[in-house]
Amino acid sequence: MIKELQLGMLNNRWIETKSIVIYGFGVVARKCIGMLSQDFHIPYIIDNAPEKIGTVYNGIPVISQAEALMKEERLPIVIIGTIGVYKSISEMLSKAGLKEYEDYCLLDLFVAEWYWHNRKQVHLVEVHTTITTRCTLKCKNCNMFMPYYKKHIDITLENFKEDMDNLFRVADRIFSVGILGGEPIINKQLPEMILYLQENYGDRIGEISVITNGTILPDDRLIDVFKKCNVRVHISDYTSTVPYEKRLREFESIMADNDIEYRTNSSLVWCDFGFPDNSFNFNNVRNHMMECFPIFRGINDSKLYFCHVAWSAEKCGMYTLQEEDCFDIKKIDKFNEEQVKEFINYSLGGNEKWSLSLCKLCGGCGVDNKKYVKAGLQADAGER
Ligand code: SF4
Structure with a gap:
């Protein structure tokens, strides 16, 4: 388990490098490789999945770990993925004799360290913002606790x-700014929000994404904005628990017909966070927080949240x-x-003495929470 990620942990080899190897060719890597390629030579990507080995992405070949370790030149390896992915890759690399922070490290630490040392810049991996707490579904185990809101919040364009x-100041x-809800398409100002982001900060963002459950079809205006701003749409598919296949397929057809990049995630795995009804009590x-280590930070109310779940836990009144x-x-x-460094270190999970207070009660998504639940199970009528 990673105990701490803070500026100053990587040596000069990392700071001075102009070439890196990416390990882990998953969803997160696809969000980051384009932007990383602007500043680094990436000769190859490592991934051990047979269907990925031998493919080429943005001109970069994907090869196995075994092949990578046979190469004469040992370049710094940047691991991209969830903390669970990082742990398993880390184990494989250390078995092969490589050392953490000397030979490999997590993407978050690398970009924080490299851009700060070389350019005095702040570089974040992924930040999400919630634009409405209203939703078309009422998921029992919603990790943003939406069914608990007595009075819903719609974020205005202002x-x-x-x-x-504030964030981009x-x-x-x-690499990635994600707009979500509740169901973000409920917020009628979504097109203007995307346009504002793209027009003002588009050159500093790898991708703008919208995370939807696909229950509301986008209107012409939103479709135009998705296209104009190259929005990547992530569709969470809950049709195994909620019967809306026809609508979801319609949504996908609109995306495909308009050449909007989208991805439907039909194999969602949810953990029961326990909070607030059956809270945990971690010692x-x-x-526990570092086992969970959410891949994205949250921004709302001009505050950065190490875990966006915490924002919603407070807003829903629990x-x-x-x-x-x-x-x-x-x-x-x-x-x-000093203030900027403090901000970067907070985004990396703070120092060993700090923890997010909610983590005491919340089960999270780390390996220490084995309470899995079916994604999208709906609360009964009258429940919450
Ligand atoms: S365990 Fe902590 S970091 Fe993980 S989801 Fe819960 S509040 Fe967030």
Whole structure:
């Protein structure tokens, strides 16, 4: 388990490198490789899945670990994926005699360290923002606790602009900015939000994505904006628990007919977070948080959340966060290096003494939570 990721952990070999190898050719890697290729030579990607070996992505060949380790030149290996993926790759590499932070490290740490040392820039991997807490579904185990809201929140275009302006005042580049809900298409200002993001910060974002359940068909205006801004649409498919196959297929057809890049995730695996009805009570909260280590940060109310779930836990009225649980971006002086470094270190999970208070109660998605549930199971009528 990673104990801590902080600036200063990588040596000069990492800071000075102009070439890297990517290990892990999954969804997250596809979000990042385009932008990474602008600054680094990537001679090959490592992945051990037979169907990926031998393929080429953006001109970069995908090869197996065995083939990579036979190469004479040992380049720094940047692992891209969830913390679970990182752990299993890390085990394979250490068995092969490679050392963590010398030979390989997690993408988040590498980009934080490299861009800060070389350019005094802040580089984040993935940030999500919630634009409505309303949803067309009522999932029992919604990890944003949407069924618990008594009074729903719709983020206005002005709120959204303020959040993005504050975020990009501090962050120089972000591989992926995700817009979600609830169901984000419910918010009628979604097209204007995407346009604002693209027009003002598009050159600093790898991809803008929208995460939807595919129950509401996009209108012509939204389709135009998706196309114009190259939005990648992630469709969470809950049809194994909710009967809306026809609608989902219609949604997919609209995406395909308009050449909008989309991906339907039909193999969602959810953990029961326990919170708030059957909360956990972890003793070592830091260890538990680092086992979970969400891949994305959250931005709402101009605050950066190490875990976006925490924002919603408070907003739905089931939890009160502590001041140090989130980072108020408005307070950062971009020209104060110590403050900016503190922000980067927070985004990496803070130091060993810090933990997000909600993690004591929340089961999360790490290997220490084995309570799996079927994704999208609906709450009974009257429940919540
Ligand atoms: S365990 Fe902590 S980090 Fe993981 S989802 Fe829950 S609150 Fe977020």
